[in-house]
Amino acid sequence: xxxxxxxxxxxxxxxxxxxxxxxxxxxxxxxxxxxxxxxxxxxxxxxxxxxxxxxxxxxxxxxxxxxxxxxxxxxxxxxxxxxxxxxxxxxxxxxxxxxxxxxxxxxxxxxxxxxxxxxxxxxxxxxxxxxxxxxxxxxxxxxxxxxxxxxxxxxxxxxxxxxxxxxxxxxxxxxxxxxxxxxxxxxxxxxxxxxxxxxxxxxxxxxxxxxxxxxxxxxxxxxxxxxxxxxxxxxxxxxxxxxxxxxxxxxxxxxxxxxxxxxxxxxxxxxxxxxxxxxxxxxxxxxxxxxxxxxxxxxxxxxxxxxxxxxxxxxxxxxxxxxxxxxxxxxxxxxxxxxxxxxxxxxxxxxxxxxxxxxxxxxxx
Numbered sequence: 001x002x003x004x005x006x007x008x009x010x011x012x013x014x015x016x017x018x019x020x021x022x023x024x025x026x027x028x029x030x031x032x033x034x035x036x037x038x039x040x041x042x043x044x045x046x047x048x049x050x051x052x053x054x055x056x057x058x059x060x061x062x063x064x065x066x067x068x069x070x071x072x073x074x075x076x077x078x079x080x081x082x083x084x085x086x087x088x089x090x091x092x093x094x095x096x097x098x099x100x101x102x103x104x105x106x107x108x109x110x111x112x113x114x115x116x117x118x119x120x121x122x123x124x125x126x127x128x129x130x131x132x133x134x135x136x137x138x139x140x141x142x143x144x145x146x147x148x149x150x151x152x153x154x155x156x157x158x159x160x161x162x163x164x165x166x167x168x169x170x171x172x173x174x175x176x177x178x179x180x181x182x183x184x185x186x187x188x189x190x191x192x193x194x195x196x197x198x199x200x201x202x203x204x205x206x207x208x209x210x211x212x213x214x215x216x217x218x219x220x221x222x223x224x225x226x227x228x229x230x231x232x233x234x235x236x237x238x239x240x241x242x243x244x245x246x247x248x249x250x251x252x253x254x255x256x257x258x259x260x261x262x263x264x265x266x267x268x269x270x271x272x273x274x275x276x277x278x279x280x281x282x283x284x285x286x287x288x289x290x291x292x293x294x295x296x297x298x299x300x301x302x303x304x305x306x307x308x309x310x311x312x313x314x315x316x317x318x319x320x321x322x323x324x325x326x327x328x329x330x331x332x333x334x335x336x337x338x339x340x341x342x343x344x345x346x347x348x349x350x351x352x353x354x355x356x357x358x359x360x361x362x363x364x365x
Contacts, residue, residue: 053298055090056314062301067097070311073288074098075105077254079245081271083261083291083309087321091292092151094313095258099155103162106254112159113245115237115259116145116152117168119197125168129160147323155258167248169257171198171240180233187236199239204276205232211268235273238263242273249285261291265308294319 057065074080084091121142128138159166178186212231245255263269291309294317
């Protein structure tokens with residue numbers, strides 16, 4: 001090639017003025033790609049900062065996870081525990097979505113159970129699930145929590161629509177109230193028929209489990225029966241739920257259980273009793289635990305929440321609630337509240353737990 005001078009511009013001979021060498025084109029494309037890449041990163045950072053996620057999911061070690069991770073683990077489990085905060089709408093929505101997806105994944109081979117239903121409600125549940133009675137008759141006669149229609153009816157109705165067996169796993173409250181008043185020995189007076197609605201007696205009680213030790217510490221200084229017996233009242237609930245989960249397991253199927261988070265956190269409570277009762281079987285159970293926690297910042301899992309479950313659903317602590325509790329809670333997934341005695345109320349209203357536990361002062365039952 002030769003140089004050709006045209007005025008003040010020197011061009012390579014044979015090139016048009018608007019033609020660039022190939023190396024210049026490549027350089028320009030690289031600069032454009034770099035610019036677009038940096039712009040994309042900036043957009044993502046701004047979006048992340050301005051986003052208001054309703055929840056974030058982490059694994060037990062605090063690493064980021066997502067819903068598909070939960071579903072993948074849950075579909076291969078024998079038992080899945082969803083430890084909820086009772087009045088949190090995110091929990092109830094996720095519980096329902098997981099129930100629907102597991103139903104599809106397991107081709108209908110699943111059972112649902114819940115703390116919110118006591119054993120003496122099982123007959124009514126059976127009648128409703130089998131379409132023997134109407135929805136309004138079921139809701140009129142069953143002992144339902146005040147937030148049932150908004151929070152639990154959707155999953156019960158889903159079970160009824162699809163013929164999914166639904167188990168009332170919890171001990172009737174009047175029996176846990178006896179334990180709170182008289183200790184586990186108080187159950188000796190219950191007849192054989194009524195004993196069929198609870199875990200086998202005598203109950204193996206492990207006072208060294210942190211979930212029960214914390215309850216004892218919270219109520220220290222309260223009336224003697226409450227300080228000594230309230231952890232045992234929690235234990236008889238946990239044991240009963242575990243017993244009826246085990247009794248209703250189907251080979252090759254899945255038991256999906258919904259309960260307050262305190263009942264299954266840290267592999268204690270219901271999970272501990274389930275493993276104890278399963279020791280008589282040759283095969284260990286595959287158990288997946290999910291728990292909900294409240295945090296101010298969802299950017300990372302707080303140290304205190306690490307290891308609480310296989311998956312931790314982290315929810316903003318200012319999330320709206322489906323109901324304001326009518327009675328104070330002793331056990332909470334948040335900071336412990338001082339022991340308080342709830343005002344006398346009717347039976348239905350006493351089923352108004354908050355946060356992640358159903359433990360309350362039952363001495364007025």
